[in-house]
Amino acid sequence: MSDITVSRRSALGAIAGLGASAALAGSTTAQGKSAGLTSMQRIEAWELGERKGIASLRRASRPQPLPGPGQVLITVRASALNNRDLAIVSGGYGVRPRPATMIPLGDGVGVVTALGADVTGFNIGDRVSCPHFVNWLDGRYDPRVLEQDLGSSTDGWLADRVVRPAASLVRVPDELSDVEAAAMPAAAVTAWFTLQQFAQVQAGETVLTLGTGGVSVMALQIARMAGARVVITSSSDAKLERMRALGAQITVNYRTHADWEKRVLEATDGRGVGVVVDTVGGSSLDRSLACTAPNARIGLIGALDGAISTTLRPVTLRNLLLRGITSGSRRTLEDVLRAFAANNIKPLVDRVFPFAEAPAAYEFLKSGGHVGKIVISHA
Missing domain, CATH: 3.40.50.720 (NAD(P)-binding Rossmann-like Domain)
Structure with missing residues (x-):
């Protein structure tokens, strides 16, 4: 599959402009079309809706997102919930307004489907994940990472396909399944x-x-x-x-x-x-x-x-x-994935819900009956 070519921007601009990736869905280039990806294609996603509780979650059909320079298109295989997701869907967690169309969930894993211009180090078919603060790559915490917080200030993982900055991605070790890897980015x-x-x-x-x-x-x-x-x-x-x-x-x-x-x-x-x-x-x-x-x-x-x-x-x-403690960086995710794989340790996943039953996964989290993580399979 050939790369999608779009106008050049800096890698930093690609990270800062993650939330604007949907704007690219209105056009493709000749190379994009030859790769089999067009803005006329549709994906399925869950949206926050009016944020009045779990009942506000709504399933929607959206245009196929396309990766810009420095970005990667990912076909999602699994996503996972955290306690903050209950607060987000109920109108809490932070003070900034969120559009009803925002896609929830900060944790996920998927397969690289297409590469934007200037992306190196990844290939089509690589399994990848990223921290929910996509612009916290390494080093000390900076409050500016909140501006690109998946599922909170920008679209998360609860969709068929998503666009992520290539700089934020880490490869998932073969020792971890999709469900196991999806459980790890935040917790x-x-x-x-x-x-x-x-x-x-x-x-x-x-x-x-x-x-x-x-x-x-x-x-x-x-x-x-x-x-x-x-x-x-x-x-x-x-x-x-x-x-x-x-x-x-x-x-x-x-x-x-x-x-x-x-x-x-x-x-x-x-x-x-x-x-x-x-x-x-x-x-x-x-x-x-x-x-x-x-x-x-x-x-x-x-x-x-x-x-x-x-x-x-x-x-x-x-x-x-x-x-x-406010989560961690891409480097931290890379370290912990490597450590779990090297020691043959599996994260404890209590229950896996199908994509179509995402609200039921939220209800199970709310019940408090789980031990460990709750994951949604996109298969």
């Missing part, structure tokens, strides 16, 4: 950034991770990969049993034990934990701080309970390091 990247890049977890340390959602389970797997001891919490004994099968040495039911931080201290002989992956935030942070060891590192991933109430006195008394 695995966030967990890897927290444990490896921020906390620099060491073998023999004790890591506490809260709940059994996507980030928490990925954190368990990454911590065990590093040789750490893992404590994990849940309100379900059945879920905790599954976590023990994944390698958690200490499990605490926070519904049975409301003072779960005391149980964590008892289980660590009063020493506390060296690293906390706090995916709840808000009111749980007090308890997370209460069961830390001196010099512990706490990664604050979210505030899912909506509450912000804590005393930071232990941060000073025990010389703790507290950091907010």
